Amino acid sequence: MENLNLAIKEKKFDVILEYAKVFHGHICPYLALGIRSSLIAMEELSVNRLGLEESVDESILAIVETNSCFADGVQVTTGCTFGNNSLIFLDTGKTALTLVKRGNWEGVRVYVDAEKLKDYYPPGAIELFEKVIKRREGTPEEKRKLSKLWEETGRKFLYLPKEIFEVKKVKVSPIEQAPIFESVRCSRCGELVMAPKAVYINGKPFCKVCAGKEILGVIGRGIVELEEVKL
Ligand SMILES: [Zn+2]
Numbered sequence: 001m002e003n004l005n006l007a008i009k010e011k012k013f014d015v016i017l018e019y020a021k022v023f024h025g026h027i028c029p030y031l032a033l034g035i036r037s038s039l040i041a042m043e044e045l046s047v048n049r050l051g052l053e054e055s056v057d058e059s060i061l062a063i064v065e066t067n068s069c070f071a072d073g074v075q076v077t078t079g080c081t082f083g084n085n086s087l088i089f090l091d092t093g094k095t096a097l098t099l100v101k102r103g104n105w106e107g108v109r110v111y112v113d114a115e116k117l118k119d120y121y122p123p124g125a126i127e128l129f130e131k132v133i134k135r136r137e138g139t140p141e142e143k144r145k146l147s148k149l150w151e152e153t154g155r156k157f158l159y160l161p162k163e164i165f166e167v168k169k170v171k172v173s174p175i176e177q178a179p180i181f182e183s184v185r186c187s188r189c190g191e192l193v194m195a196p197k198a199v200y201i202n203g204k205p206f207c208k209v210c211a212g213k214e215i216l217g218v219i220g221r222g223i224v225e226l227e228e229v230k231l
């Protein structure tokens with residue numbers, strides 16, 4: 001595969017999509033939308049994919065408002081990831097990306113309105129999606145057909161007219177840099193826990209799992225409070 005950074009600079013959509021497929025597992029419409037939205041935001045903000053420096057000092061942040069396939073397209077293209085703390089997840093449930101520079105907090109927000117995409121799906125694709133994914137009723141053959149259609153649609157979505165994307169300049173409220181915390185040892189399982197996450201019972205530290213506390217988790221539907229987590 002060609003160098004990803006170069007492909008992004010040269011806007012070689014198909015090369016970027018191959019990288020995204022490796023990361024995401026499949027090619028689909030919203031993965032492509034994540035890639036395209038990122039490229040638009042990066043161009044507007046005149047920034048490249050995160051390099052060594054930016055990924056360490058979190059100087060560019062990608063704020064996504066959905067944890068769907070879209071978010072993986074954003075991570076691959078911008079280099080702002082879950083693990084380098086440059087990806088911020090706001091649980092608003094919208095297909096939107098805001099790319100912002102730490103410092104002046106000037107950013108670009110790209111919003112995708114699903115209704116505008118309707119005419120760009122191949123015939124039958126949406127109905128098949130409803131059956132196979134939403135209702136989980138697809139036969140193996142229908143599943144194969146959908147992945148083929150979905151990949152086709154993803155490739156097509158990379159080249160959507162720019163007018164589909166709502167782009168605006170924004171001023172973002174500052175977000176703190178990832179703090180480094182001390183660790184404490186859970187009195188029950190013996191594992192180390194970031195100090196602010198520990199729960200104290202009778203003066204002794206416990207992890208939330210051992211303490212039986214509810215834990216916030218990002219699952220398919222977004223951020224939820226999970227009760228009684230067993231690991
Ligand atoms: Zn996907």
Ligand SMILES: [Zn+2]
Pocket residue numbers: 186187188189190191206207208209210211
């Ligand atoms: Zn524990």
